[in-house]
Amino acid sequence: MTEQFRQLLSTRRMNDLTTRSTAQISRSGSPGPTDYRRSLHSGSAQQQQQQQQPPSYSSLRNIPLVPTPPSDPKSLRFRNKLLSLSDVPRRWENPGLLDEALRAVPLEQIYNEAEEESQILRAEAESLGGGKKAMWGYQDCVVRALLRWFKRSFFTYVNNPPCSKCMSPSIAIGMAAPIPDEQARGANQVELYQCINEVCKHYERFPRYNDAFVLLQERRGRVGEWTNCFSMLCRAVGSKVRWVWNSEDHVWTEVYSVHRKRWIHVDVCEEVWDKPLLYTLGWGRKLAYCIAFSAEGAMDVTRRYVRNPQTHAADRNAAPESVVLHIMDEIRAIRRGKMTKQDKFRLEGEDMRENRELRHYVIHAIASEIIKLKPADIVSGRIPQVTRSDADAQKAAESRQKQEWVRSRAQGRGNPNQHHQHDQGHR
Ligand SMILES: [Zn+2]
Incomplete structure (x- = not known):
């Protein structure tokens, strides 16, 4: 039975991956759909052309x-960092290794748990009546079961590795050069620990592997x-998956719920599902x-995790917001370079839907700040400013600056009235 599951999954994933393997990443690929915007803004000839023309409606609408x-x-530096980080989820896209990875997973148990949970959720929804949809779909329940198993029975959290000789605790004494075997398995860094037992004093090595398939054995x-190993396994059971990097030194997973048509936050270390x-x-x-x-591709999903920028946004000073947008576009264009038109179109649709979802969070946060205002304050005119320090506010500020700059240039040259009319006609 387990073998049947594996076969089924493997076939499904192979179909999935063959459409993608034709889309192997290439920088020299034909220009992606987002490239037209970049082509407007790169290359000095084009840049000059852009500067000499009044802003077009389409550039303002962007x-x-x-x-x-x-x-x-x-x-x-930030661009190069993000580009290199964007490679992590690509390393999982290996059908042979993903099949092999499933051998480490008790699939039958996971599928049974998922079946049971999704039946309960369906029954719950039906009991509410009114054609209510179940909270989660079957595939969501598969990942939820995988999450429980991974955290409770599979992986171990390591701060200081215990001594493998006498099981006493150890203390960190620094870094060591990887030995050939460790290097061959992809560890570039090895932490060194020493057993605190005076009689033992054994040295314990902790190689930091970043190959998800090696981690299946290390556990x-x-x-x-x-996060690396778990996300790869989500992929292995057939889910669309993302690896989320956070600049404050944390990583987690996002899994696409076909049932809910949105990305779900999953933190495997905390065994947490959908708690952004x-x-x-x-x-x-x-x-x-x-x-x-x-x-x-890549997506800036900060707004999913920082709903109230006033209280929980840290300064975004790695690059101007317009540059961050460009980097996201660039990574998407690289990853989608050789995809079919239909695939690109579908992914753009998903991006747009997600952008709407993310915008909604910010609007909701601002609205709830306004609701908190006291009537007395409003009457007396003592309205505390609703300041925004988030990416959107910064984007808006940069956008205003840019528009003012373009306008002042347009006014300082040729026939200003003409440009004014041009602008007004479209606002
Ligand atoms: Zn020891």
Whole structure:
């Protein structure tokens, strides 16, 4: 029975992956759908052309900002960092290894649990009447079962690895060079520990592997290893998956729920499903960037995790917002370079839907701030300013600056009235 599951999954995933393997990543691929915007803003000839013309309606409509290529050293460093991070989920896209990975998973148990849970959820929905939809679909329940198993029975969290000789605790004594075997399995860094038992004093090595398939055998690590290995297994059971990098040194998973038509936050270390406010409201952290990477692109998903920028946004100063937009576009264009038109179109639709969802969170947060105002304050005119320090506010500010700049140039030259009319006609 388990073998049947594997076969079924394998076939389904192969179909999925063959459409993608024709879409193997290439920088020299034909221009993606987002490229037309970049082509407007790169290349000096084009740039000059752009500067000499009044802003077109379409460039203004591209709210909140026109993506701008990174040019200063800091922005370029950020771009290179994100580009290299975007490689993580691509390393899972290996059908043979994904099949092999499923051998480590008690599939029958997971599918039974998922079946049971989804039946309960369906029954619950039916009992509510009115054609209510179940809370989660079957595939969501598969990942939920995988999450429980991974956390409770499979992976171990390691701070200081215990001594393998006498099981005493150990203390960190620094870093060591990887030995050939560790290097061959992809560990570039090895932490060194020593047993605290005076008689033993054994040295314990903790190689930091970042190959999800190697981690299947190691079955231990910190947040990075947990998230890497678990996300790969979500992929192995057939889900669309993202690896979310956070600039405050955390990573987690997002899984696409076909049933709910949205990305679901999953933190495997915490065994948490769909609690995107865990880090801000739960842990009281401030977050600057949360960037989701998948084999199909990248998305700035910070707004899903930081709902109230006033209390939980950290400064986003790695690059101007217009540059961050450009980097996201660039990664998407690279990943989708060789996809079919239909696939690109479908993914753009998903991006747009997600952008609407993310915008909605911010609008909701601002609205709830306004609701908190006291009537007395409004009457007396003592309205506390609803300040926004989030990416959207910054984008809006950058966009205003840019528009003012373009307008002042237009006014300072040729026939200003003509440009005015041009602008007014479209606002
Ligand atoms: Zn020992």
